[in-house]
Amino acid sequence: MHPRVIEVTERLRQRSRLSRAAYLQQMAEAAARPRGRWDLSCSNFAHGIAGCPATDKQRLRLPDEVNVGMVTAYNDMLSAHQPYEVFPTRIREALRAVGATGQVAGGVPAMCDGITQGEPGMELSLVSRDVIAMGTAVALSHNMFDAALCLGICDKIVPGLLMGALRFGHLPVLFVPAGPMPSGLPNSEKAMVRQRYAEGLASREELLDAECQAYHAPGTCTFYGTANTNQILLEAMGLQLPGASFINPNTPLRDALTVAVAEQAARLARTGEGSLASILDERALVNALVLLLATGGSTNLTLHLVAIGQCAGLQLNWDDMAMLSEVVPILARIYPNGRADVNHFQAAGGTAFLFAQLLDSGLLHADVNTIAGPGLQRYTHEPMLREGRLAWRDGPNASLDESILRSRHAPFSVDGGLRVVDGMLGRGVIKVSAVKPEHWQVSAPCRLFATQEAFVEAFQNNEFQGDVIVVVRFQGPAANGMPELHKLTPYLGILQDRGQRVALVTDGRMSGASGKVPAVIHLTPEAQAGGPLAYLRDGDRLSLDAGRGVLQVHVEQAEWQARTAATHAQPVRRGWGRELFAFARQGASAAEQGASCFTESLIQADGGAV
Structure with missing residues (x-):
């Protein structure tokens, strides 16, 4: 094992000692109760099976049979989730074939960031993660199940499903992908x-x-944004079948994998192995972080991994990420970090090759538990059909396209390209893996905006004639739900292409598909909370060195201290349901704590779990 990986893992373990022990105790107490539906009264049980077919009812009455709950994020508005329409039927049939039963335990909302980018609905995007976690907990609260299958892929859906499922970590919980759409433009x-x-x-x-x-067919968008980053990280945590992430929908291999994950859920429930709590420990969380860095994944995961860890009693932080980023090489280039999409990545060797390289480098914990069995080495194999039956074979020994995937001996970059920015404006993160090195350094006056629309209006009025650092503030979780600011990307890119030196600084988020322009994001404390961003003034000179993760403010200390914090000129806008989520904005933790409204309920002042 690489000494830095050992160091970060041990730091995480020690920091989480109290909260992890409290979480595991809670899971042990849940596991000690009568299994699944056998803790219910006859009336409760009858309600739970009333809608089932007669054969399922008979099976459910048997004391040793297994019932698997499905939590689905199906809707046919998201191309990634449209294939899930037929999954419950397919899964129930697979379970019946092995003497088990399955029920849809509940559905959770699944909004599409691609539809809501730059629109009012984007202000509900991040908080939808916590709503999904709550919906998952409601679905599993019936105590009818011996295992659970989570049907979800996209940006906030996977983190939300996992956060909710972790509160039922005494059960086996397996994730069921649907795969990316075929490559288009x-x-x-x-x-x-x-x-x-x-x-x-x-x-x-x-x-x-x-x-x-x-965007032309059912399946996940093919760029390497948050949705596809989620998929690789689920494999890194051992919560999806090996190599299952990037098999296209509605293909024989995808159907076989869906059947296999249902069968595996029943198998784990029967053996009492593979509980979620036993799989997602500090080693699995570090493995996920390594894969995030090695692939130049979505910056949204710097929030989600922290929030996921908290739900498992693990206190991950940005310093862990920065420490690992110094030693984890980038081995994959997928758009926006390169020209390839995830289908090209899969064809070049995919996760099987990637895991093999990182394991050989000592950058991953191999001695972990997974839904496929003990050991992460299983994830160096890829699925295939042999005479119509699902099987796994060794992944390729060499990359089939070195413009997309590289070996550990010839990485695209020797570090993971993620930096923590810590200075006069607070703490934030910057990802440089998709930014050309000639754009890493910018020193310029800043222009302040409180909305994306105000920036676009200034652009259309030709107000940007020289170098500029654009500051968009009052975009944090407490201000307006921390929307992605992807609407800025093409305009900032135009300025950069004109030869101007440009950067973005914000307490908001950027899309997982962004990266052409250097962006310091997730700054905390946010402006709404009186953070340093609220003290900036138009024309203040800022200097960014993205490579070093350094952001300086060139204002005399006496002048800075004499300033008062600006306040948001506009109240939180109403309409499109935003007023219903005031409680979440008021209770949201800072970005570095995961921007979650659960933080206070999960963590006591002494670091223990409630």
């Missing part, structure tokens, strides 16, 4: 049309045609 070409449209050089019809060619 290359993502780089789509981005070019977006930028041309922002400049007025492409019509709306041309833009819509390009977007529809890129």
Whole structure:
């Protein structure tokens, strides 16, 4: 094992000693109760099976049979989740074939960040993660189940499902992917049309045609944003079947994997092995972090992994991420970090090759438990059909395309490209893996905005004629729910392409698909809480060194201390349901604590769990 991985893991273990012990005690107490439905009264039980077919009812009355609960994020608005429409039927059939039963325990909301980018609905995006966690807990609260299957893929859905399921960590919990859509218009070409449209050089019809060619079929979007980062991290945590992430929907291999995960859920329930609490420990969380860094994954996971850890009694922080980033090389380049999409990544060797390289480098804990059995070495294998039956084979020994995947001996970068920014404006993160090195250093006056719309209006008025560091503040979790600011990307890219030196600084988020322009994001304390961002003034000179993770403010200390904090000129806007989530904004923790409204309920002042 690499000494830095050992060091970070041990730091995490010691920091989490009290809260992890309290979590495991809670799971042990839940496991000690009569299994599943056998803790229910006859009336409770009858309600739970009233809607089942007669054969399932008979099985459910048998004391040793297994009932698997499904928590589904199906809707047919998200291309990634549309295939889930038929999954419950397929899973129930697979379970019946092995003498078990399955029920949809509940559904959770699944909003699409791609639809809501730059729209009012984006202000509900991050808080939807916590709503999904609560919905998952409600679904599993019936105590009818011996195991659970989580059907979800996209941005906030997987973290929310996992956060909720962790409160039922005495059960085996397995994740069921549906796979990416086939490749369409290359993502780089789509981005070019977006930028041309922002400049007025492409019509709306041309833009819509390009977007529809890129997003054209059922399945996950093919760029390496948060959804596909989730998939690789689930494998790293041992919660999906090996190599299951990037098999296209509605194919024989995808169907076989769905059957296999149902069978495995029943198997684990019968043997009493593979509980979620026994799988997701500090080693699994560190493994997920290593994969985030090695692939240049979505910055949204710097929030989600912290919040997930808290739900398992593990106190992960940004310093852990920065320490690991110094030693974890980047071995994959997938758009926006490169030109390839996830289908190309899969064809080049996929997760099987990637896991093998990182295990050989000593950067992953191999001695972990997974839903597939003990040992992460299983994830160096890839699924296949042999005479119509599912089997696993060794992954490739060499990359099949070194522009997409590299060996540990020839990485794209010797470090993970994630930096913690700590200074006069607070703490934040910056990802440089998708930013060309010539754009890493920017020193310029800042322009302050409180909304994306105000920045776009200034751009359209040709107000940016020189180098600039754009500051968009009052975008944190307490201010407006911490929306992604992806609407800024094409405009900032235009300024950079014109030869201007440009950077973004914000207490908000950027899309998992962004990265062309250097961006210091998730700054905390946020402006709404009176953080340092609220003391900036238009024209203050800032200097960013993205490579070193350094952001300086060139204001005399006496002048800075004499300033008063600016306040948000606009109250939180109403409409589109935003007013219903005031409680979540008021209770949200800071970005570095996961931007979660659960933090206070999970962690006591002494670091223990409630």
